[in-house]
Amino acid sequence: MAEPKKLYIKTYGCQMNVYDSERMAEAMGGAGYTEVTRPEDADMILLNTCHIREKAAEKVYSELGRFRDLKEARPDLKIGVAGCVAQAEGAEIMRRQPLVDLVVGPQSYHRLPEMEAKVRAGGTALDTDFPEEDKFEKLARRPKAKRGPTAFLTVQEGCDKFCAFCVVPYTRGAEVSRPAARIIDEAKDLVERGVREITLLGQNVNAYHGTGPKGEDWTLARLIWALNEVDGLERIRFTTSHPNDMGEDLIEAHGACAKLMPYLHLPVQSGSDRILKRMNRSHTAEAYIRLIERIRAARPDLLLSGDFIVGFPEETEEDFQATLDLIEAVRYGQAYSFKYSTRPGTPAAERAQVDAKAASERLQRLQALLARQQREIQAEMVGRDVEVLFERAGRQPGQMVGKSQYLHAVHCLAPDAEIGDIARVRITGTAPNSLAGTLL
Ligand code: 5AD
Numbered sequence: 001m002a003e004p005k006k007l008y009i010k011t012y013g014c015q016m017n018v019y020d021s022e023r024m025a026e027a028m029g030g031a032g033y034t035e036v037t038r039p040e041d042a043d044m045i046l047l048n049t050c051h052i053r054e055k056a057a058e059k060v061y062s063e064l065g066r067f068r069d070l071k072e073a074r075p076d077l078k079i080g081v082a083g084c085v086a087q088a089e090g091a092e093i094m095r096r097q098p099l100v101d102l103v104v105g106p107q108s109y110h111r112l113p114e115m116e117a118k119v120r121a122g123g124t125a126l127d128t129d130f131p132e133e134d135k136f137e138k139l140a141r142r143p144k145a146k147r148g149p150t151a152f153l154t155v156q157e158g159c160d161k162f163c164a165f166c167v168v169p170y171t172r173g174a175e176v177s178r179p180a181a182r183i184i185d186e187a188k189d190l191v192e193r194g195v196r197e198i199t200l201l202g203q204n205v206n207a208y209h210g211t212g213p214k215g216e217d218w219t220l221a222r223l224i225w226a227l228n229e230v231d232g233l234e235r236i237r238f239t240t241s242h243p244n245d246m247g248e249d250l251i252e253a254h255g256a257c258a259k260l261m262p263y264l265h266l267p268v269q270s271g272s273d274r275i276l277k278r279m280n281r282s283h284t285a286e287a288y289i290r291l292i293e294r295i296r297a298a299r300p301d302l303l304l305s306g307d308f309i310v311g312f313p314e315e316t317e318e319d320f321q322a323t324l325d326l327i328e329a330v331r332y333g334q335a336y337s338f339k340y341s342t343r344p345g346t347p348a349a350e351r352a353q354v355d356a357k358a359a360s361e362r363l364q365r366l367q368a369l370l371a372r373q374q375r376e377i378q379a380e381m382v383g384r385d386v387e388v389l390f391e392r393a394g395r396q397p398g399q400m401v402g403k404s405q406y407l408h409a410v411h412c413l414a415p416d417a418e419i420g421d422i423a424r425v426r427i428t429g430t431a432p433n434s435l436a437g438t439l440l
């Protein structure tokens with residue numbers, strides 16, 4: 001038998017890219033590849049890229065430059081670019097960096113094995129189509145190998161919201177939801193392989209409208225209730241959501257569905273109505289705060305996470321203050337914040353930019369407030385009992401590390417526990433990005 005070829009995949013950006021990379025590695029497994037952890041060992045290098053901010057996109061070109069020596073030493077090394085930079089820039093990537101043999105957009109991954117054969121034969125391959133077929137159905141099934149206790153599962157892709165700053169509607173295309181039965185089958189398969197917690201992924205996951213097993217229209221809540229019935233699956237999460245798609249049934253599920261964890265990532269981006277309007281978010285700050293109140297009424301211990309952009313075109317100090325006020329009103333346990341980054345082709349790119357120094361200074365103030373809230377909410381956990389799903393062994397002998405239902409990392413001594421166990425733990429202390437506890 002031929003020596004297996006070696007594939008090195010580097011993943012940038014969001015959790016959906018993590019999921020896609022896993023699926024691509026499996027598909028390439030069918031084409032005779034095993035995965036390696038160092039580019040030096042690879043016959044093929046694949047960068048699964050992110051286009052969301054300028055910095056993320058530029059990283060790809062500096063990484064590609066670093067492969068020049070490798071390729072000179074081994075001309076048969078093949079280099080591919082996948083993901084959102086591939087979709088956004090297409091053939092331009094090969095012009096700018098002739099080392100690249102293959103460019104594949106996120107909707108064409110099922111064509112990767114054919115494309116690999118083409119580049120092996122000495123050609124180049126480019127595919128940035130948005131084909132009709134379900135790529136996941138066409139991609140090789142996940143093999144039955146044992147795996148860790150948590151997994152991502154893409155249920156929806158693309159976005160129809162067209163926020164004025166965002167490339168996602170262009171790189172991932174229009175909203176498409178996978179049929180419910182396929183998702184449930186994939187979840188059962190993951191559970192058989194040791195998975196106990198599944199995070200359902202979508203660029204706009206709560207806009208999920210998939211076909212149910214009898215041809216009916218299923219919402220995300222309906223899908224979560226069906227997954228709640230899967231034996232052996234203990235925890236369900238989902239990300240990322242848009243406030244305007246937070247349906248009544250999904251709010252109720254937060255209060256009633258036992259396996260749905262009390263954690264919600266619900267980006268608002270800004271607390272200023274003027275900026276929200278210019279961002280094309282289609283809701284006000286007040287509407288968002290009322291929505292949070294309704295979700296918290298269903299699930300009082302919900303831990304909220306958000307995304308914020310500072311320095312969006314025309315943002316004034318007053319607009320920025322409104323964002324700080326919203327954060328004070330909501331209280332986030334976790335948050336991601338970014339300086340606005342101009343993305344070519346998006347509506348906001350044409351507008352008057354905020355001074356870079358002012359934007360940096362706002363980001364610092366915003367992050368200080370978010371860090372304070374995160375610290376306070378972590379400190380409030382001390383003395384409380386949580387359920388921890390152990391994901392790995394800790395550094396000290398007998399120590400385990402896992403996540404609580406609120407997605408806090410928790411360390412505790414549990415010499416008899418195994419990865420995948422869920423244990424009751426009393427929180428005894430807090431560190432910058434984790435909690436410490438004792439097993440009950
Ligand atoms: N500049 C800065 N941040 C952005 N995001 C999306 N596009 C941009 C941009 N052009 C942020 C948003 C989004 C998160 C995934 O990335 O906060 O929710």
Ligand code: SF4
Pocket residue numbers: 159160161162163166167168169203204242
């Ligand atoms: Fe981008 Fe999210 Fe807005 Fe869609 S809802 S355009 S993915 S920020």
